[in-house]
Amino acid sequence: MAAPVGPMKFWKPGTEGPGVSITEERQSAAESTGVSVIYNPYASLSIEQQRQKLPVFKLRNHILYLVENYQTLVIVGETGCGKTTQIPQYLAEAGWTAEGRVVGVTQPRRVAAVSVAGRVAEERGAVLGHEVGYCIRFDDCTEPQATRIKFLTDGMLVREMMADPLLTRYSVLMLDEAHERTLYTDIAIGLLKKIQKKRGDLRVIVASATLDAEKFRDFFNQNETNDPSKDTSMILTVEGRTFPVDVFYIQSPVPDYVKSTVETVMKIHQSESDGDILAFLTGQVIVATNIAETSITINGIAFVIDCGFVKLRAYNPKTAVECLVVVPVSKASANQRAGRAGRNRSGKCYRLYTGSFRYCVYQRRMSGNRPNNKEEDFEKLPQSTVPEMQRSNLAPVILQLKALGIDNVLRFPFLSPPPAQSMVQALELLYALGGLDKHCRLTEPLGMRIAEFPLNPMFAKMLLESGNFGCSQEILSIAAMMQIQNIFMFPPNQKAQAIRKHRKFAVEEGDHLTMLNVYEAFIKHSKNSQWCQEHFLNYKGLVRATTVREQLKKLLVKFKVPKKSSEGDPDPVLRxxxxxxxxxxxxxxxxxxxxxxxxxxxxxxxxxxxxxxxxxxxxxxxxxxxxxxxxxxxxxxxxxxxxxxxxxxxxxxxxxxxxxxxxxxxxxxxxxxxxxxxx
Structure with a gap:
């Protein structure tokens, strides 16, 4: 590669060992010396022609045959194969949406559900929200009588089961990005296994970008004999449309991966040819988090910088504290990140592997026992990320399952069973909130009402109690504001000025009433974007909060919670x-x-x-x-x-x-x- 970034040096596996001059291996001299452009040879083609160029198109008829003959199809689709956008359309074209039936596609993240729905609607020449729609928390862009391809978060699918336990409107459900193993993906998987036993006509497609297909296939397979011809699930692999990616490892540990990321970006900018840079970090220094590993496609990326860490939600059942922690990425995630550089052209990935999982290697170097292969650091990473089910507060999960009529949650078919202590802590919290009785049964009406809120059970309990405290108006605003991130904006060159403006809203009682002040001021100033800009407030976030508040208000009206205001008295709100x-x-x-x-x-x-x-x-x-x-x-x-x-x-x-x-x-x-x- 080009000259190293400052004191940092990278090593490419397969070349001479670290410390020797590093030369780059390319297909040809022309490839490294020519002018780089974003590779899209199909840009001039029609949308239909572009669809036919995707790798998944070659397997269209095979996919439809397998869906027809197996209850569950597990598709291992490499990045760029087109599985997310094309398979739902193949199913619609083959008649799976006839007679009012719906093909549903779940996504772990809201942004992916919205963006993919928009792309599919565009490909079909449809208005988003009509034939193709999406449903995410607090935003339903579908028409019940018209929508035939529906993208939704896995959490919304679980909520739909409360009204329709057998999901009778759906003919096929595709669980996309199932390898991410989010909390509600795992719940949906367990519930769909139970539904399939009562609905032999329901087809399930599990789409994964990593090679954990056997686990999904075996979980859904209802064949209890040794005869493979009676299997009810099948695996299909679809190759992706990717280009070579050269991977480089940092030669020496760096103390600050954020600083090193910036330095690497600058060196790439100075010494490499054209191409966009995607850097993976963990927080509000964000260039991209793990959302960019899959879910969405970013065209034009030629260089990836991987800090080697990810921020995950983790729950400690001993202390009952759930928090966000920064941990090393898994091998599967690291490979997904590297693959983002090879979507449109050949690319490069720079891995800045620092921190705790380098410590042992670093100690051996200091003692003189220098490892021969720097890729050894990569080998120390976990194979895959621990499923969210095994590292989360399970109170919302248990509440949902109870509301769906699953009384014995300990015997629910979890793909990866959660720790027993986490289950116990969740049951204790729900009991303390009044959602469960001492026999672990859902209480009526409180428990069922808490379950109907698309919120943490604590927020739901607070909202349901607000009428008794005479402050439902204020609590609605607070609950809505707490669902929005980064209401306060801090432009780098105006930080001090922003802090002064923000202090106008602050109160000594704390953050909840401060957020209430912000919301009420926003409404008082007629939701004015210019006012938000002057006060360094997130205008889009505040608009979103008004939408969320209206959704929550409808639930309080449904449950006949009195519409009351504390008229400026903070005590009822705090209580x-x-x-x-x-x-x-x-x-x-x-x-x-x-x-x-x-x-x-x-x-x-x-x-x-x-x-x-x-x-x-x-x-x-x-x-x-x-x-x-x-x-x-x-x-x-x-x-x-x-x-x-x-x-x-x-x-x-x-x-x-x-x-x-x-x-x-x-x-x-x-x-x-x-x-x-x-x-």
Missing amino acids: CIVSGFFANAAKCHSTGAYRTIRDDQELHIHPTSVLYAEKPPRWVIYNEVIQTSKYYMRDVTAIESTWLLELAPHFYQEGTVRTRHRHQMHLSLKAKRVKVDDH
Whole structure:
């Protein structure tokens, strides 16, 4: 490759060992010396002709034959093969959408569901929302009488089962990007297996970009004999349309992968030929997160920089804390990232593998036992990412399953069973919220109503209680705002000015009421984009919050929650928040750090919170925890400890702790009374 980036040096596997001059292996001299252009030889063709050039088109009839003859088809479709956009159209053209039937395609992410639906509608010359539509949380762009190809998130598919347990309108359901193993993908997989036993006509297509096909095939196969001819599931592999990608590894560990990413970008810009750069990072320094591994296609990418990390949601059942943590990517994800450089032309991938999973290799180098193969770092990565089902708070999952009539959740056919302790913690939380009774049965009407909200059960409980506190109007606004990320904007060259503007909305009670102030000011100023720009607020996010609020309002009207306002009194609003989030309470100690009542977990207020101050409040509740250098609470509000005893007497009890000088009042958890039924 070209000269290394500053002090950083990369090594390409297959060439001479590190420390020797690095020369690049290419197909021909012309390929490395010619002017680079974005490769799309089909740009001048019609959409129909472009469709026929996709690799999946060669297997069109074979796919239709397998769908006709097997209940489940597992498709391993390499990146760029066209499976996501083309297979639903093949099914529609073959008659699977006749007589009012629907072909459904699930996506793990909302942005993918919307973008793919738009592309398919364009290819079919249809208006988005008519023949082709999408349904995501708080946004349904479909017409029940007209939509025949429906893209939706896997979470929305599970919610549809509450109204139609056998999914009677669907003829085929395609679970796309199933290898990502999101929480609701796994739930949908388990539920569809049960539905297929009652609906032999329902076809399921599991589309995956990685080679875990056998696991899916065996899970859905209903053949209980040794006769392969009686199998009900089958695997088909579709080759992708990709170009060679040269992979380079960093020769020496770098202390800051963000800085190294920027340096690598600049060096590519200075020394390489034309082509766009895609850099994978983990947070608000974002160029792209793991969403760009699959799901969406970004044309023009020739260079990929992979920091080697990903931010994932992780749940610790011992402390009942769910947080976002930065962990090494899996081999499967690393290969997906590299593949993004070879969609339109040959490309290059630079891997900046630093941090914990390089530590052992780095130690051996320091001791003089230098490894011969730098690719050894890659080999230390996990084969695949741990399924979300095994690292998440399972309260929403169990609530959904209970609402669908699955009483014995411990015997549900999970593709990857979750830890038993996570199940127990989820049952205990739902019991504390009043969603389950002591026999683990869904309560009526509260439990079923909580399940109907497309929100965390704590938010749902808070909303349902808002009428009793006389503040449903304020709670609706707060709940809607908490579903939107990055309301406050911080332009790099105007950061101080933005902070001054944001302080106008801040209140000493905390983040929830601050967000309420922002929303009410936005409405007062007629949802004006110029006003948002002047106050460094996310206009699109606030517009989205108004849409979310309307959706939540419809549910409160359905459940006859009184429409009331606290008329500026903060106490009812704060107490209502506690009624939903009492389990997320923490107390400030003399060290300045907070500790949870459950298991004494150390937490800190996030620097972006309005409560991040010299004199932190004694007691707080929070929405979530993220982990960087410490465990940080986000969306934090100051409360009175007496509210916990008053509003959650079934969860907390008052006691005393003897100190050296005096008795001190404290709160502790009450023993749980929930019974876990395992038969």
